[in-house]
Amino acid sequence: MATPILRWCCPGRRWVFAGIGSVFRHGRGVPTGSTSSGKRGQSTVAQQPLITAQKPRKGEREWAAVVGLEIHAQIASNSKLFSGSQVDFAAPPNSLVSFFDASLPGTLPVLNRRCVEAAVMTGLALDCHINRRSLFDRKHYFYADLPAGYQITQQRLPIAVNGSLVYSVCVGKRQSQMVTKTAGVKQIQLEQDSGKSLHDSLRSQTLIDLNRAGVGLLEVVLEPDMSCGEEAAAAIRELQLILQALGTSQANMAEGQLRVDANISVHNPGEPLGVRTEVKNLNSARFLAKAIDYEIQRQINELENGGKILNETRSFDYKLGCTVPMRDKEGKQDYRFMPEPNLPPLLLYDSGSLPTGTDPQQVINIDQLREQLPELPRVTREKLVQQYGMLPEHSFALLNEVGLLEFFQNVIKETRAEPKKVTSWVLNTFLGFLKQQNLAVSESPVTPSALAELLDLLDRKAISSSAAKQVFQELWRSKGKTPAQIVAEKKLELMQDAEALEQLCRSTLEAHPQVVTDVKKGNPRAINKLIGLVRRATLGRADPTVIKEVLERQLSS
Ligand SMILES: Nc1ncnc2c1ncn2[C@@H]1O[C@H](COP(=O)(O)OP(=O)(O)OP(=O)(O)O)[C@@H](O)[C@H]1O
Ligand SMILES: [Mg+2]
Numbered sequence: 204m205a206t207p208i209l210r211w212c213c214p215g216r217r218w219v220f221a222g223i224g225s226v227f228r229h230g231r232g233v234p235t236g237s238t239s240s241g242k243r244g245q246s247t248v249a250q251q252p253l254i255t256a257q258k259p260r261k262g263e264r265e266w267a268a269v270v271g272l273e274i275h276a277q278i279a280s281n282s283k284l285f286s287g288s289q290v291d292f293a294a295p296p297n298s299l300v301s302f303f304d305a306s307l308p309g310t311l312p313v314l315n316r317r318c319v320e321a322a323v324m325t326g327l328a329l330d331c332h333i334n335r336r337s338l339f340d341r342k343h344y345f346y347a348d349l350p351a352g353y354q355i356t357q358q359r360l361p362i363a364v365n366g367s368l369v370y371s372v373c374v375g376k377r378q379s380q381m382v383t384k385t386a387g388v389k390q391i392q393l394e395q396d397s398g399k400s401l402h403d404s405l406r407s408q409t410l411i412d413l414n415r416a417g418v419g420l421l422e423v424v425l426e427p428d429m430s431c432g433e434e435a436a437a438a439i440r441e442l443q444l445i446l447q448a449l450g451t452s453q454a455n456m457a458e459g460q461l462r463v464d465a466n467i468s469v470h471n472p473g474e475p476l477g478v479r480t481e482v483k484n485l486n487s488a489r490f491l492a493k494a495i496d497y498e499i500q501r502q503i504n505e506l507e508n509g510g511k512i513l514n515e516t517r518s519f520d521y522k523l524g525c526t527v528p529m530r531d532k533e534g535k536q537d538y539r540f541m542p543e544p545n546l547p548p549l550l551l552y553d554s555g556s557l558p559t560g561t562d563p564q565q566v567i568n569i570d571q572l573r574e575q576l577p578e579l580p581r582v583t584r585e586k587l588v589q590q591y592g593m594l595p596e597h598s599f600a601l602l603n604e605v606g607l608l609e610f611f612q613n614v615i616k617e618t619r620a621e622p623k624k625v626t627s628w629v630l631n632t633f634l635g636f637l638k639q640q641n642l643a644v645s646e647s648p649v650t651p652s653a654l655a656e657l658l659d660l661l662d663r664k665a666i667s668s669s670a671a672k673q674v675f676q677e678l679w680r681s682k683g684k685t686p687a688q689i690v691a692e693k694k695l696e697l698m699q700d701a702e703a704l705e706q707l708c709r710s711t712l713e714a715h716p717q718v719v720t721d722v723k724k725g726n727p728r729a730i731n732k733l734i735g736l737v738r739r740a741t742l743g744r745a746d747p748t749v750i751k752e753v754l755e756r757q758l759s760s
């Protein structure tokens with residue numbers, strides 16, 4: 204097979220198109236300005252290409268790619284969706300399985316209130332309409348880790364519909380510009396998770412663990428409003444942050460708490476959307492992006508070579524970086540949906556419509572849940588930008604790492620240093636050290652108070668910035684020492700004796716007449732050489748800006 208060459212585009216790469224689907228041209232990778240129809244996926248920056256479009260050459264075809272996501276998020280709840288079994292992913296296999304989870308005859312589902320509340324809160328956060336009446340259905344398929352032979356889900360009337368997910372992608376030469384985009388949320392439905400099948404290839408056996416069977420899931424279905432892997436990955440990261448802020452799911456992709464199915468199709472702009480394939484169970488944002496980009500190119504190649512796209516389910520081979528067919532969907536998968544007879548319609552209320560005489564504990568009040576909504580990541584980021592004059596990408600970086608924002612805010616509370624300085628130290632030095640050692644913020648040996656004290660020393664000009672870096676390294680290594688102790692031990696405090704510094708500068712000028720001549724001739728590097736010489740003489744304890752001032756004054760007198 205020929206090596207696929209990317210011939211389509213995405214924001215952040217060279218060619219950007221807003222609207223539904225980026226437009227790609229097969230042949231040379233130069234997009235045109237037209238977009239396919241559709242009101243979703245609107246960029247708040249502009250609904251126009253960011254660079255001037257070129258017309259395709261004669262005989263060349265344009266391609267637009269369309270991506271829609273189905274996201275399964277495990278609900279953070281102590282018990283399962285319809286049984287009292289505990290939810291604990293570290294428990295020994297099959298230790299948390301009730302009779303209902305194993306589907307023994309005579310057992311009945313009892314809906315978990317916490318899961319419903321999580322679905323409503325997620326729906327509200329995503330600007331959805333919450334259905335006051337929703338229904339449960341059985342979706343039948345056969346698999347060994349689904350003991351009932353059906354999954355209880357919400358096919359006909361889900362709990363939330365018609366929302367939107369606002370997310371941002373980086374564009375521009377250095378990915379420094381953020382473009383805000385919106386993906387429609389078609390629906391959010393409550394459903395059960397299946398058990399886990401563990402394939403033991405050595406003994407040709409499949410082992411079944413039912414601990415996960417019946418755990419509550421939120422299926423969030425996004426409209427086909429994205430146009431490449433990068434957009435899909437950004438949308439997923441944003442949803443992850445929202446779920447974590449709400450506390451409705453831990454949404455850790457690596458641990459399978461957030462799993463994504465990507466639906467992908469390509470078409471010629473102006474024509475109806477193409478046949479979609481579905482790449483199942485992607486559990487990292489990076490692989491999601493890779494799988495989508497590969498699949499777009501595969502479909503374009505297939506169509507260009509006169510082939511046809513099958514409405515099939517595919518999986519992503521992480522090692523080879525390509526998608527491979529799993530099973531053909533066309534006409535073969537009949538889920539035989541039917542209403543779940545053992546669950547009544549799920550009714551929700553507003554404060555104004557509570558049924559009289561009912562115990563408020565027995566009903567779910569949407570207005571009450573709305574009041575409990577925490578600040579959403581987008582709002583937090585906007586506040587950071589406004590309050591501290593932070594660059595938008597810095598506000599993203601602070602939220603992308605668990606606990607980093609709290610760390611930053613604690614440093615800000617304790618230091619007199621400027622927020623810009625704090626941002627730079629937290630995002631460059633502190634985060635750099637964490638990443639290098641693969642540590643979480645909670646595992647950091649440097650506390651916010653220690654960093655605040657270090658920044659205060661810098662702010663008071665008690666130490667130079669290079670000394671501050673040394674102190675930080677020592678703080679990281681020594682665990683428990685304070686910055687002041689390290690500065691004293693290592694004799695890093697800046698020279699405060701102005702007369703001594705004057706003297707040192709003067710003797711340096713006398714000892715290096717050639718460099719002085721160079722400075723006078725206008726060689727810009729010569730002054731740096733002099734500064735370096737004085738700094739070395741002070742063992743790095745003098746502030747380079749002060750040295751420069753003194754030297755310049757002495758040179759001009
Ligand atoms: N032409 C298309 N190209 C790409 N994505 C599409 C297209 N049409 C629909 N989609 C996306 O496919 C997904 C359909 O999800 P939905 O849950 O409604 O159905 P399903 O995939 O058939 O069901 P299941 O839950 O069994 O996987 C949505 O995310 C939607 O945005
Ligand atoms: Mg679905």
Ligand SMILES: [Mg+2]
Nearest residue numbers: 273464466481
């Ligand atoms: Mg699907």
